[in-house]
Amino acid sequence: MSAKPRHPLAPARATRIIILAVIGALFAVPIASMVEFTLRDPQTGGHTLNNWASLFAPDAASTYEVVWTGIGNSLLLSAFAVAVVLLILVPTMVYVEVEFPRLSRVLEFICLIPLSLPAIVLVVGYVPVYQFIGRTVGTDVWSLGFAYGIIVLPFAHRALKSNLDAIGIRVLSEAGRTLGDSWFGFLWRVAVPNLRSGISAAVLITVAVVFGEFTLASLLNRTNLQTALNIINWQNPFVSVAISLVSLIAVFLLLLAVSGLGRVGVRRTRRPATPTPVSPTPLRGTR
């Protein structure tokens, strides 16, 4: 079997290796530094496993309880923000693309607003809103999900928009409607299956943003993973970094699971995309 010919614009092998090495280092060096930091002995300056051992020590459970609370809250908030993306953003974007394509830019602009506002400005705006939310539905941590639903909009919108543009949703919608589909029938049977990659990317990025969010939770006095790590950091920075590492791995596994869920039900085609030539006598009568 001959080797696949190289694209004329593709970088040379050496260039690819250098690019991979630089990018890999960007990820690996901070993580390796974190690992090394967690192994330091604060007393002697040498290396020890005591910081890791203290994480799982029974007498430290109450100390680190806030972390477990933070992780639980971040999971809950992720689910809430994902629900906002799936139940509000996806149908809205599909509807606008199909029925009001001229408003697509307006929707994009609205979705990008959170990206252009500093978190502190957002919080100032949220304070009166959350005073109202607190009076009406309480101050439980899940209510922070409304704010998170807003801050993930720019990222989720971009992921979905690319997918919508790629599949030509408007023509598919017209085909569905002429075949007798209702709006929700089309959304469920055609739009969602064909937006699987966009939805998957939007969900992934939503989970990642929520697990990494600190400012809103801190300023609105809610506990999530990042605020919990901040609390631990004041008590023991070595253990805090160890927990950060564990969280990093846990979130990575969570994102893998989300990504895997996005592929459930996707059928693989058995043949390569080589169309069969048109038959010279294709028409047959019904019998």
Next chain:
Amino acid sequence: MTTSSPVLPGIVGTPVHFEAVSLRFGSTLALDEFSLVIAPGEFVALLGPSGSGKTTALRALAGLEAATAGRILVDGGDITGVPTNKRDLGMVFQSYSLFPHLTALENAEYGLRSRRQPKAARREAAQAGLDLVGLGDLADRYPHELSGGQQQRVALARALVTRPKVLLLDESLSALDAKVRVQLREEIRQLQLRLGITTIFVTHDQEEALSVADRVAVMRDGRIEQVGTPEDLYLRPASAFVAEFVGVTNRIPAENLGDGTVRVLGSVLPVAEVPATEVPAAEVPAADATAGGLVAYVRPENLRLVVGAGAGSTAGSGVSATVVESSFLGSFRHTLVTLPDGSLLRIQHAATEALAIGTEVLVEAVAVTRVVAA
């Protein structure tokens, strides 16, 4: 009144009436009191340049655009306000529009799924639909595993499986390469004749329209310029626009001789009638009018080339010309000649008459398609 299909039970030929349908996009009038009556089982092509309103008319019938005035009747019932998904029409789009996540069979059964038919029944009907378009063996293929022609056949099967009242083809062949396009249009016509389904075909390709349709409606600025059989349009165009848009034509200055004849390129030719919409009889220029007063539309096959003795002379009928281009097109040849005044004429003649560039010839007109005021 409807007519039943002899091939697919349930498919019937249904009459369609457009009654003074108007449709605006902002300040643009896309359809201007568009009226057309289509008989049950008839194949009508809407032909016209870009922006003439042909696709808008089809989309208004499908319910994909809302008419701002007028009525659309299918089988006698007013469907103007009926939602698209309740109109029971089958539509094949230019861009295939197959659902990428479904196989050919699943695509074909989609309309029946929307109608909540039992799985076994819809599978059987979908398979029959694919068999009908010759793709029964490729039922488990995904759209990306099919060629453009095959995808369009699946789209056709998908539209027919629901037994629609009318089949709508929106530039359905435009995305295909030339050979497949010709093959598929012939197959669609055969299928339409066998099923007896009323079909409306939108195209900007005149050859496509003339070759498959019972009648062709030529559109311009949201209105029908002329509707008739392909022969009517080609041989008896109702307007200068139709004469120029349908087929190739030459515009040649003509002189009115006042006795039902005109002089074109020195030849005296009869003019059957001068339609009132173009040049009212009372306004036909007098016999002494200048040659620039009228313009005759003459088809390339109605111009004759004389080569050899006398070709360079201007005495008698015909005018001298010089060959500037000659193209061999298989069964015939197209030759472009220039007249002494610099104007160009396109002439169709036998493929065996090869002419070198620069050859002096005599050009004669043997028939006139239409005469209008200049």
